[in-house]
Amino acid sequence: MTKINILTNKLFFISLTVVIALYTLGMNKNENNQEGKIFKNIYIKEIPIGQLTIYEAEKEIEKHYTPKDIQIKYKDKKWEIKESDINLDYNVDRALKKAYNYNRSEDKVENIKRMLSLSFNERYNIDLHASYDESKLSDIIQQINKEINVNVVQASIKIKESGEIKRTNSKEGIEVDVVRLKETIYQMIDKKNINEINLPTNIIKPKINTEDVNxxxxxxxxxxxxxxxxxxxxxxxxxxxxxxxxxxxxxxxxxxxxxxxxxxxxxxxxxxxxxxxxxxxxxxxxxxxxxxxxxxxxxxxxxxxxxxxxxxxxxxxxxxxxxxxxxxxxxxxxxxxxxxxxxxxxxxxxxxxxxxxxxxxxxxxxxxxxxxxxxxxxxxxxxxxxxxxxxxxxxxxxxxxxxxxxxxxxxx
Incomplete structure (x- = not known):
């Protein structure tokens, strides 16, 4: 390598170091000016919360994502599962903490990289991960079962020694489709979109029906x-x-x-x-x-x-x-x-x-x-x-x- 090339490379690295240093100073100054605020171009569920305080960001998120009570209906019956009944939580505070600390980690170099990326309009989006108490939900659904479920009745036949035939009719049963109901609730919670649910049920056909015994x-x-x-x-x-x-x-x-x-x-x-x-x-x-x-x-x-x-x-x-x-x-x-x-x-x-x-x-x-x-x-x-x-x-x-x-x- 020639002396001219060595000199050129040294000048390049010196210039790059100066630029980074100056930018870092600017970042630090900007961060000091934004003390207590989330860095720009950070989003939660595609909602911009950059340059907002945690409190302000929380209010903004709550406009769009707030846990609601779950309404279930079946014919003339209605049930309401309150969000507190199943400990439904969108965990907004966890997402806000993650957003606030995104450029405040212990790794200073990584913080600089992230601020550089965000400053050049690179987005950082954080999802909301909902949680609920599955056991409490199951208990509530079990109570609904007791109100709705009807046992299937098999038709029966009894022939006496005299040849007289006694018959009883069959009757269809009804049961809540627990798997489908839970899946519907899970999907609504996962998508943070709570709507009224028409209670899914299954008709249980008798194995021995009236026509059989007749x-x-x-x-x-x-x-x-x-x-x-x-x-x-x-x-x-x-x-x-x-x-x-x-x-x-x-x-x-x-x-x-x-x-x-x-x-x-x-x-x-x-x-x-x-x-x-x-x-x-x-x-x-x-x-x-x-x-x-x-x-x-x-x-x-x-x-x-x-x-x-x-x-x-x-x-x-x-x-x-x-x-x-x-x-x-x-x-x-x-x-x-x-x-x-x-x-x-x-x-x-x-x-x-x-x-x-x-x-x-x-x-x-x-x-x-x-x-x-x-x-x-x-x-x-x-x-x-x-x-x-x-x-x-x-x-x-x-x-x-x-x-x-x-x-x-x-x-x-």
């Missing part, structure tokens, strides 16, 4: 089997029939026998009776429950239910023909069927005088014309049985055939 008007299929009601086995049949009866199954829903009865234990009302385990008769809790599942199974076959799971016994049953029994074992084998209709069905079990009758009620137009057929084949010490459901037309002609199950029984 559609149940006829027996789609039924079956009866007999038993000795003076034994422990007979007692178990009563218990199982009660737990699986008076059951409404909605369109597309699946009935599970094991789910309906629960575990066949003493605590659930079952007694010890003969059951088949490993091909042998032994005493066990819940003996007799298979007769109830079998009786319902045969009613379900005639009602054209969609059989999803069914198992046969090791040996032929005395209460049902081969191919028409439904063996169950809690936790192992179940009996399940699905309601294939667009209307609900209702299981009614009647137990008296040593007989159990299962009826499946439904909509008259869903009733199918059909019968059940079994085919047996003897193979050595076993009997193989195929069970079919045959559907008939208007003139009793066969229109289709459905294989339901394939069973295998040991010959005693």
């Amino acid at each position: 559609s149940i008007n006829i027996v789609l299929g039924q079956c009866s089997t007999s038993f000795n009601d003076k034994t422990s086995r007979g007692s178990n049949i009563y218990v199982a029939a009660k737990s699986t009866g008076d059951t409404l199954i909605m369109p597309g829903e699946t009935f599970s026998y094991n789910k309906a009865t629960g575990a066949r234990t003493w605590s659930n009302g079952y007694k010890s009776a003969k059951v088949i385990v490993g091909g042998k008769y032994v005493n066990g809790e819940g003996g007799g429950v298979c007769q109830v599942s079998t009786t319902i199974y045969n009613a379900a076959l005639l009602a054209a239910m969609e059989i999803e799971e069914v198992h046969n016994h090791t040996f032929s049953s005395h209460y049902a023909p081969r191919g028409k029994d439904a063996a169950v074992s809690y936790g192992y084998t179940d009996f399940k069927f699905r309601n294939p209709y667009s209307h609900p069905i209702y299981i009614k079990n009647i137990v008296n005088n040593g007989a159990i009758t299962s009826k499946i009620y439904g909509y008259s137009q869903d009733r199918e014309k059909l019968y059940i057929k079994t085919e047996e084949k003897h193979v050595k010490d076993k009997i193989n049985v195929k069970t079919y459901r045959i559907y008939l037309g208007e003139e009793n002609n066969k229109i289709r055939e459905e294989l339901i199950s394939q069973s295998e029984y040991k010959i005693k």
